Amino acid sequence: MDGLRDVAAPFVVPGPSGVAVRDRLKELTAADERVLRLVGDHLGSLASRDLRARCAAGLDHDGQAWAERKRVLTGESSSRWAGSITKATHDQWALARRAQLGHIQGLEAGVRTVACRLSQPLGEKAGRHAPGGYCSRREWHAKSRRLRVLQDRLEAARADRQAGVVRVVRGGKQLLNTRHHLDAAQLTEEEWRQRWEAGRRFLTADGESGKRYGNETIRVTPEGEVSIKLPVPLVHLANAPHGRYVLTARVRFAHRGEQWRDRITANRAVAYRIHEDVLRGRWYLTASWTIPPxxxxxxxxxxxxxxxxxxxxxxxxxxxxxxxxxxxxxxxxxxxxxxxxxxxxxxxxxxxxxxxxxxxxxxxxxxxxxxxxxxxxxxxxxxxxxxxxxxxxxxxxxxxxxxxxxxxxxxxxxxxxxxxxxxxxxxxxxxxxxxxxxxxxxxxxxxxxxxxxxxxxxxGHPIRRRTAPPRDDRSDRRGHRTAQAGHGSRGREETRPRIPGPRTGCVSPDTERKRATSASKTVRDAPDAQAWVHNSPLLTE
Structure with a gap:
């Protein structure tokens, strides 16, 4: 059909490349929660500082700058914490960069649509491939002003992208804007502050294959014991050797627990993230790892x-x-x-x-x-x-x-x-x-x-139930008309080959054709009902 866009071919969707499971940290003491908040707030401040440095570097960032950022963070935390922070910063900057491109594409689409509609006469109906005009002169005037606004936003977004400028808010832009509308959100300033601080904490550690239980920073034993490597300024809070703090809570992953246990027993990399759900007053531990395709x-x-x-x-x-x-x-x-x-x-x-x-x-x-x-x-x-x-x-x-x-x-x-x-x-x-x-x-x-x-x-079938009929006599003279069954499939709409015996439910092919006794001609010529029943009535409709 003319005017229709090309339809892409179907494809098999590839499977996931990673797995994430979560469990609740139950029976945490007040001291445990205090330590988690102190560690998360300290690392969160380092993450905010590192993200600001990455955004300031823009397109001039390279591997040497990455190493310098990590070197600065190591003195205030540890080399592994610094590696996790810089990697998370890089991923967040790349995500903001992709979102910026999507925003530009959306603005371009809006500018094209409004400009096209403004060029149409008032009241022009929309066609198959082009939008129609606006209904009234008042709407046309409002949309002309809207076009100028979109063009200004598009120009500013393109300039930011060319300069490598992105705008990122740790904790979320939506939660930041909620601070100015606490009454509408039905929140007090203290409740908002708790959510804001929880969203900006950083308690994420990347795994390392070959290390004990697959992670040296946040370590979880097969028995469910959770311990954290404290940053240098907070090492005085340790309750275990080598500057570690052991939580009283125990974790047991109900989902994929055996896979997780087999992985950490073999010292394969597992990443962990600890976060607080302020609404429920709970703490959770999320474990994630990659899986082969x-x-x-x-x-x-x-x-x-x-x-x-x-x-x-x-x-x-x-x-x-x-x-x-x-x-x-x-x-x-x-x-x-x-x-x-x-x-x-x-x-x-x-x-x-x-x-x-x-x-x-x-x-x-x-x-x-x-x-x-x-x-x-x-x-x-x-x-x-x-x-x-x-x-x-x-x-x-x-x-x-x-x-x-x-x-x-x-x-x-x-x-x-x-x-x-x-x-x-x-x-x-x-x-x-x-x-x-x-x-x-x-x-x-x-x-x-x-x-x-x-x-x-x-x-792989066309959506239509039947192909176009033959051009002569609307018969099957020039081939098969239906699009459901393949060539040679039983029940296909075409002249059927004569297959005596089991197909028609009558005598075997080896049986003599002549019977000893002759039956009534009416009964003998009656067609077998089984031979005229198709597997599905849709094959011939």
Whole structure:
């Protein structure tokens, strides 16, 4: 079709490259919490100072400057603490640099959209490839001023990027702005201060292979004993030899505990992070390590037993199972979730819905087909204008978190994930599959039809149910018309070869054709009902 963008080929999503598990530090004494806060505050101040130095260096930073920064920090902490701080600073600066590029691209998209709409006559309707004009002269004037604002912001962002300037807030920009709106956030100054200090603490130690239990700075024994190497200014707080402080709490990782224990027993690197949850008044320890890449399953192997297509929506996953020929099997599935409330609640809802879906796929040995969604360029107010409800809808869908959760949980269960291009799946699915799959007892939704379209694209089939009919007599004279079954598949819509015997359910091919007694001609000529029943009615509809 003319005017349609190219659809990318489906691909198998690679598995995760790392693992992180968390456990609560229970039964901490007041002295333990005091030491953790002192160490975290001291290292956090060093991290803030190092981040300021890194941002000041900008694009002129090199390996020699990195070594100098680490040398300065070593005297006030230790060589390992300094290494962890400088590495975290480098990662944070690189993340801010990538976010800056995304911000520039968003501003460029907004400038293009507003400029295009301003060039259109008032009331001009939107076309297939171009937005329409604004509705009134008043709106046109407001958007012309908006264009100047976007252009100024874009010019400033480009200048910062060219100069290597990034703006980073340790503890989070959102929490920093909350300080000016305590009444709206229903917080006191003391409560905000506790969150701010907890967010700026630094208690992260990188692992080292070959060292005892895989980490010399924060060491956790197989029995769950946690000890911390104190910085030089706080070494007087040690309650164990060699300047270490042993916590009274014991950890036991319920999830992947055996993997963690095998790793530290072999002295392989494990990174640890200790942080405080101010809202709950709890302390947590997170352990993380890298894992070897999982061998990627070929796409042809993932399609062998069919797929289950998933359409992601604001409140549920719509799913439908398809066989290898692209035919829907069984009834549509729906896995609901609620994305309201806190981020932790939304994350838990996503995990619960995904685990139910993946268990369904695991029991039937199916791969999972999902759209490669990215709403980064679709959330701008310039693109959707007054459609605030739609902008809020797509902004509330955690697509990045969903991808990460799905890939990691599917890899744990040994399920292959196939990503497809999301172009036109909802539109073509509703056009070609919504009505044929509906019945008097079941109403097929647009989302169910989109799940079928997603799975068919992952299987390599066109979303349309049939190819174009032959040009002469609308018959099968010039070849096969359906797009579901492959060549030679049983039930394919074409002239069937004559296979006597077991195929028709009659006598064996070795049996003599002439019978001793002749049956009624009416009964003998009656076709076998079994021979006219297809495996799926969708093959011939």
């Amino acid at each position: 999982v061998p990627q399953v070929p796409l042809a192997a993932a399609r062998t037993k069919g797929l289950i297509g998933i359409d992601t929506n604001a409140d549920h996953f719509a799913a439908w199972r398809l066989d290898q020929h692209g035919n829907p099997v069984g009834a549509p599935l729906r896995f609901g979730y609620d994305l309201s409330g806190t981020a932790a609640h939304r994350d838990a809802q996503i995990r619960h819905a995904l685990i139910r879906l993946l268990h369904f796929a695991k029991r039937r040995h199916l791969a999972v087909a999902v759209e490669d969604l990215d709403f980064a360029a679709e959330k701008t107010r310039e693109k959707h204008g007054r459609h605030k409800r739609f902008r809020k809808l797509i902004s509330g869908m955690p697509t990045a978190r969903l991808r990460a959760r799905l890939v990691s949980m599917a890899a744990e269960l040994g399920i292959c994930v196939v990503a497809v291009d999301p172009a036109y799946t909802s539109k073509w699915g509703a056009q070609h599959w919504r009505k044929p799959l509906a019945s008097s007892k079941r109403a097929t939704t647009r989302h169910d039809a989109a799940a079928v379209a997603i799975a068919r694209r992952a299987l």
